[in-house]
Amino acid sequence: MGEWKKKWWLPKKRVNPKDDLHYVIASDIITFTTKVLQQYDPHEGIVYWAGSKKGNTCFVTMAIAPTAITHEGQFIVDHLSNARAILALHEYARSHLGQVHSHPGTCVDHSGPDDREAAFKTEGLLSLVVPCYGRQGMDPLLQCGIHRFKKKTFVRLGNKYIKSHFRIISSEGSVLIDLRNKKEYR
Numbered sequence: 001m002g003e004w005k006k007k008w009w010l011p012k013k014r015v016n017p018k019d020d021l022h023y024v025i026a027s028d029i030i031t032f033t034t035k036v037l038q039q040y041d042p043h044e045g046i047v048y049w050a051g052s053k054k055g056n057t058c059f060v061t062m063a064i065a066p067t068a069i070t071h072e073g074q075f076i077v078d079h080l081s082n083a084r085a086i087l088a089l090h091e092y093a094r095s096h097l098g099q100v101h102s103h104p105g106t107c108v109d110h111s112g113p114d115d116r117e118a119a120f121k122t123e124g125l126l127s128l129v130v131p132c133y134g135r136q137g138m139d140p141l142l143q144c145g146i147h148r149f150k151k152k153t154f155v156r157l158g159n160k161y162i163k164s165h166f167r168i169i170s171s172e173g174s175v176l177i178d179l180r181n182k183k184e185y186r
Helices: 003-009 027-040 079-091 112-117 159-165
Strands: 022-026 046-054 057-065 068-071 074-077 095-102 126-130 145-150 153-157 166-169 175-178 183-185
Touching (some): 022 027, 027 046, 027 057, 027 175, 079 095, 079 175, 112 153
Parallel strands (some): 022 166, 057 175, 095 126
Antiparallel strands (some): 046 095, 068 074, 145 153
């Protein structure tokens, strides 16, 4: 096994930040994201999450499936699709909050390319990694690797933090956009 593979598969330290940030995710966002990721199987898939922040709570109310070139172990988002995603964020007055992508197996840590090639790296950006190409869904969120961009790197959040700071709520009013087919759902 190559040296880089040995390092990639080593479990990464999880952190439980002492902050009062909370994340509320609409259930239709979870459903849409899972469906998109499963459509990419047996390749990795990608979905962007957006919403608004009120006080210390981030509300995820928009999901965008960008056009991507995918392979078994990677994806590349088309630049034009990223531009269209930014236009959609502006049109709906939402902020980019994170990205979700799938991995082929059960490892949900970020790989080197996940760290280097994530789009829109801004302080606080979430990056969720869903195992097994999303075949088992995303709920409960504890089965996913949830990472946050902090000080120019991604750190994986611990289960204790996820349990107390993330919540999925029943909802059917989110903006769901599929740029792969130029479709918009409401």
